[in-house]
Amino acid sequence: MKCVIAGGNVKVLGQAVHSLSRIGDELYLEPTESGLSLRTVNSSRSAFASFLFAPLFFQLYEPGPTPDTEHFRCKVHMKSFLGVFRSLPSLEKLVGKCLILLKPRASRLVLQLHCKYGVTKTHNLAFQECEQLQAVFDTQSCSSCLCAPARVLAEAVVHFPLTLAEVTLGTGPGGKIGLRNYVEDEAEPSKTMVTELWLAEDEFQSVVVSPGSRITFCLKEFRGLLTFAEASNLPITIHFDEPGRPVVFTLDDTVLEVHLVLATLSDLERDSQPAPTNGVSHLPAPSDDFADDLESYMVALETSTYEGDPEEPPSPTFPLHNPQTVQGNPEEEEEEEDEEETVPGTPPHKKFCSLFFGSVLTPGGPSLAPTQEVLAEDSDGEN
Structure with missing residues (x-):
């Protein structure tokens, strides 16, 4: 090259x-x-x-x-x-x-x-x-879509402290779009600062959202995209669905195409109900065989699958794939159950669904690694 x-x-x-x-x-x-x-x-x-x-x-x-x-x-x-x-x-x-x-x-x-x-x-x-790295997701299946100038969103998030890990994006009455810092359920109200702001619908270039929709995602990575979009003077399009399914931020230009895919916080009320997957792993119970399949999962991390002629360039969109089911060893699951239920540094109820990565493996190599549910650590604060 x-x-x-x-x-x-x-x-x-x-x-x-x-x-x-x-x-x-x-x-x-x-x-x-x-x-x-x-x-x-x-x-x-x-x-x-x-x-x-x-x-x-x-x-x-x-x-x-x-x-x-x-x-x-x-x-x-x-x-x-x-x-x-x-x-x-x-x-x-x-x-x-x-x-x-x-x-x-x-x-x-x-x-x-x-x-x-x-x-x-x-x-x-x-x-x-390495093999191709590609997140598997389909923006066309998202029920909500927002498009706004980068300046509007940058001026909105500037009100949140740099150390804030997660932010909640949701809809409100009158078609307003709200941003609020995420507060854990066990936090004491007297010791918690809540920052919330609302943006009118006319602040956005386009608004197609489901009533009452709400997602929580990490703010650190989003700030990085905002800085680039604001310097390039490009509008940001936000594709999202129900909590627990990834949110996709896109920038489109004649010479540049950008995708940022972030996992969102699962809704505790929906954890007990199975939901179709679209680019992420949704499992009602903690995965106890993640440690056993760590090596094979890392192989899948650095690889990707896309449909069509293998000689064609990969599509910049995120195609929909159905992850395979996981077969674990019952004896090993019992031994590691206590260790996998709680991840150090992550509250048990804060579940960020991991993005699913497909794989293209050479003939005779290991088979496609199963998807796993992981508890993603909170984003580090701004340096």
Whole structure:
């Protein structure tokens, strides 16, 4: 792969990397005919982000393999890649062009920053080959959809403290959309600060929501997307459904397509009732065989499944797949039942359903790993 980014697009790429760094510790790169894809996922599998830069975004774009060959995918450490674009002001003032070279034989990802006064900064990053990483979700099945300028949402969340972990988005009377900090049930009212604000329907570009709908998601990752969207002056579209099913934030432009998928807090009243899955694992009881299948689950994490011709580039949407059922060992389940019922640092009733990842495995390799229900840890506070 070889691509050249010139002018202000270098800063846009840097802003995208900063947004992705708020989510995962590894950056997945995949050059295709549709453009260069940058993806990441957090350690608890509850947040997934994807940036797809179209060929028009680049001054020169050569994906490398021909359409008759398989696409090459790799992953690098996020901190290493972020170090190249750490200073956004200097990218805008000093850097005139960025060259990205992917050398599979040397296992090196080369980034060259051509700065003013003839200065060239070259970074050689080691990478690992991997399978495609893709969250499985279908935005068309969501019953609620909101579209608003990034500035409106950014001005709304600025009222919440930086240390706030989760925020609740819901509908109110008169078609208003409300944002409120999430408060645990056992919290003492006298020692709890509640911040709540309402946005009128005319603040949004489009509003299609179910009456009484409400979801709770992590705020840290959402802030990162807001910062990028506000700097790029792009509206944000929010697709969501019932509590426990993922919320999808999208940005669309002629040269850029962004997806941020976040797990939402399950509704305790619905936990006892089985619900169809759509990109997440819904199980009424805690999964006791997660530890047994950890290795196979990690294999599925770094892989993906998509329908159609395998030679075609992956679809930027999130197709719907039905996860397989889990078969566990009864003896091992009894031994690990006490340990799996409570996750340290996470209240037992706070259940964030994990995003489900499909897999494409080589012939003769392990079978498709089952989906698991995990209790995602709360997002860390802002650094």
